[in-house]
Amino acid sequence: MIPFVFSLLIPITIGLSWVYLFWSDHRLLSFDFLLKASLGVGFGLGISSSLYFLELFLGWSSRSKTIGVETVLLLVLVGILCYRSCMGRSDVQVPKQGSEPSLRGAFRRLLFLVLFLELIVDGVAFLVMILKYPHGGWDAWSIWNMRARFIYRAGIYWRDAFSPLIGWSHPDYPPLVPTIIARCWRYIAHETVAVPMAVAMLFTFATVGLICSSLSKLRSSSQGLLAGIVLLGTPFFVKLGAVQYADVPLAFFVLATIVLLCLQDQLSESHQSFNYMAGMAAGFSVCTKNEGLIFVLAILIARTIVLIFGKGWKPFLSQMLFFLGGLIPLALLLIYFKIQLAPPNDLLSSLKARSAATSLLEASEYVQTIKAFAVRMINFGEWVIPFLPILVLYLIGLGVHVEGREKPSIVTVVIALGLTGAGYFFAYIITPYNLKWHQFQSLNRLLLQLWPSFVFLFFLVARCPEKALNAKEGLEKTPDPRGIVH
Amino acid sequence: MSTKFAVSVRVGAGILMVSLMSFLSTAKWLKEIVYFDPRAVGTNKITRYLMRFDSLKRVLPDRGVMGYISDASVPSDSGKVQDIRRYYLTQYALSPLIILDTPYCKQVIGNFHETEIDSQTYRQWNVEVLAKFDGVVWLLNKNVK
Numbered sequence: 001m002i003p004f005v006f007s008l009l010i011p012i013t014i015g016l017s018w019v020y021l022f023w024s025d026h027r028l029l030s031f032d033f034l035l036k037a038s039l040g041v042g043f044g045l046g047i048s049s050s051l052y053f054l055e056l057f058l059g060w061s062s063r064s065k066t067i068g069v070e071t072v073l074l075l076v077l078v079g080i081l082c083y084r085s086c087m088g089r090s091d092v093q094v095p096k097q098g099s100e101p102s103l104r105g106a107f108r109r110l111l112f113l114v115l116f117l118e119l120i121v122d123g124v125a126f127l128v129m130i131l132k133y134p135h136g137g138w139d140a141w142s143i144w145n146m147r148a149r150f151i152y153r154a155g156i157y158w159r160d161a162f163s164p165l166i167g168w169s170h171p172d173y174p175p176l177v178p179t180i181i182a183r184c185w186r187y188i189a190h191e192t193v194a195v196p197m198a199v200a201m202l203f204t205f206a207t208v209g210l211i212c213s214s215l216s217k218l219r220s221s222s223q224g225l226l227a228g229i230v231l232l233g234t235p236f237f238v239k240l241g242a243v244q245y246a247d248v249p250l251a252f253f254v255l256a257t258i259v260l261l262c263l264q265d266q267l268s269e270s271h272q273s274f275n276y277m278a279g280m281a282a283g284f285s286v287c288t289k290n291e292g293l294i295f296v297l298a299i300l301i302a303r304t305i306v307l308i309f310g311k312g313w314k315p316f317l318s319q320m321l322f323f324l325g326g327l328i329p330l331a332l333l334l335i336y337f338k339i340q341l342a343p344p345n346d347l348l349s350s351l352k353a354r355s356a357a358t359s360l361l362e363a364s365e366y367v368q369t370i371k372a373f374a375v376r377m378i379n380f381g382e383w384v385i386p387f388l389p390i391l392v393l394y395l396i397g398l399g400v401h402v403e404g405r406e407k408p409s410i411v412t413v414v415i416a417l418g419l420t421g422a423g424y425f426f427a428y429i430i431t432p433y434n435l436k437w438h439q440f441q442s443l444n445r446l447l448l449q450l451w452p453s454f455v456f457l458f459f460l461v462a463r464c465p466e467k468a469l470n471a472k473e474g475l476e477k478t479p480d481p482r483g484i485v486h
Numbered sequence: 487m488s489t490k491f492a493v494s495v496r497v498g499a500g501i502l503m504v505s506l507m508s509f510l511s512t513a514k515w516l517k518e519i520v521y522f523d524p525r526a527v528g529t530n531k532i533t534r535y536l537m538r539f540d541s542l543k544r545v546l547p548d549r550g551v552m553g554y555i556s557d558a559s560v561p562s563d564s565g566k567v568q569d570i571r572r573y574y575l576t577q578y579a580l581s582p583l584i585i586l587d588t589p590y591c592k593q594v595i596g597n598f599h600e601t602e603i604d605s606q607t608y609r610q611w612n613v614e615v616l617a618k619f620d621g622v623v624w625l626l627n628k629n630v631k
Contacts, residue, residue, distance in 0.1 A: 114505040118512045125515035128522045135532045142574045154582035233508025383511040397500040
């Protein structure tokens with residue numbers, strides 16, 4: 001049990017130290033701790049997975065080397081943090097948004113109560129699901145956990161995991177999730193289903209922690225609580241997490257990239273640390289699933305448009321430099337994987353240029369795909385009733401509130417999510433498979449990958465309850481120097 | 487006064503609506519929780535299915551490529567899916583060996599529904615039985631003639 005706990009505690013501590021390295025704060029348990037801890041979970045698992053993949057590549061197949069490398073990294077990080085603390089280096093302070101007093105009385109208690117109850121119910125349900133399906137759902141055991149078994153069991157022949165002979169298991173899929181599982185098994189020196197279960201649980205609940213804490217920081221605590229309530233109240237999100245699908249880790253990294261870019265926009269140009277971390281999170285998304293590549297292209301386009309047209313070339317170049325600094329090392333790892341190990345992607349290799357061109361001109365394909373998107377979006381989430389109309393009603397009731405300096409963040413998120421969605425859309429249009437079958441198999445999961453980011457965007461633009469209530473008391477009559485758009 | 491009241495009602499209604507709908511959706515899980523039988527832990531379908539390969543694993547090499555044959559399920563779409571599932575689970579159980587869904591390998595794994603298999607079922611592939619494990623999992627050798 002102790003080695004198992006340590007196998008996960010060490011990467012999480014590395015991740016947390018990494019986040020503190022770029023978001024320095026002399027107080028360990030500050031107001032932002034939940035935000036840093038949530039990011040730390042994903043970063044830690046991502047860093048450990050990438051390190052282990054490098055070790056495999058270098059032929060370091062012994063357990064002691066795996067433990068040694070991570071221990072040294074952890075000590076170095078802790079050492080730097082202690083040194084900085086002693087030198088009294090200034091903290092990176094992200095200004096807390098929203099000067100309104102917190103939501104009072106019954107509303108606040110209600111939000112806390114609902115979130116608390118949802119956490120309890122979802123937590124127990126998650127446990128029940130992982131105990132019922134310890135090997136995970138179909139994709140979990142036939143792709144991710146099977147690949148982890150190959151990597152762990154095959155020793156020096158770990159490359160067999162990506163053999164084209166088992167093309168049905170999609171050996172071209174990026175290795176972040178299987179590698180972190182295999183790395184934990186190596187750490188504890190035996191195979192146990194508890195590892196993929198714990199990894200799934202960490203990513204699922206870190207996503208909830210990230211959305212709550214980031215919106216509390218960028219908007220207000222009630223907005224953060226509401227976003228957490230909506231995400232936890234999405235049974236499909238919890239279910240897909242519990243059956244160990246990699247769509248949830250991908251959703252985490254997509255959300256982390258977006259959150260970090262939004263935090264970056266709150267800082268002055270002299271601080272670029274969030275850009276670097278956002279680049280890393282985007283890199284981890286590419287290493288998690290192939291869809292991460294579409295997201296990274298989308299975020300690069302979105303950021304380019306927003307920075308060039310909104311701030312000019314100089315800020316664009318400096319911000320991109322840091323973003324790419326975080327992204328490129330992980331992208332190189334993936335490029336090595338794709339060139340050296342992965343067989344061609346089944347979708348791309350069976351795609352014929354002529355048939356793709358024909359599909360692009362086929363109106364019926366568009367109609368069918370638009371219909372599928374519309375139906376799946378309305379019925380998405382496995383809610384008791386479709387939730388999107390409720391969110392629309394909520395937005396009508398409370399209104400939209402965007403502050404001038406938040407426009408770049410919001411436009412970035414809108415363009416990035418829009419382009420990623422468009423990428424998914426066109427992947428269906430040109431699919432060499434039966435369109436109906438392909439959509440049935442994957443569309444819900446693709447929507448889920450973007451769902452936490454969509455919820456984040458929704459509560460970023462929706463007016464906070466505090467602001468709405470304060471507006472009635474005439475507080476908004478004070479002129480706002482930041483140029484609020486209503 | 488009426489505007490203040492209207493705003494409070496709007497905000498309250500918005501918060502209540504989102505919270506209530508989310509919580510009701512979460513409450514769907516209660517059924518799953520209430521009907522969960524803790525005695526079923528460790529005995530789920532996949533865990534039990536994987537156990538059939540335990541004895542076979544002990545005699546297999548650490549690495550290599552092997553074939554796979556099976557008796558088909560009832561011909562239907564769901565039967566087809568079940569056959570694919572059994573093959574995938576065989577690969578999952580026996581990793582890092584690579585299991586190909588073909589009898590044309592030097593050594594072949596037989597994964598059957600029944601303990602008694604009509605000899606015609608496997609002789610058509612020109613294989614001989616090396617060993618049987620719990621009746622349903624066989625290790626076969628390709629006949630070289």
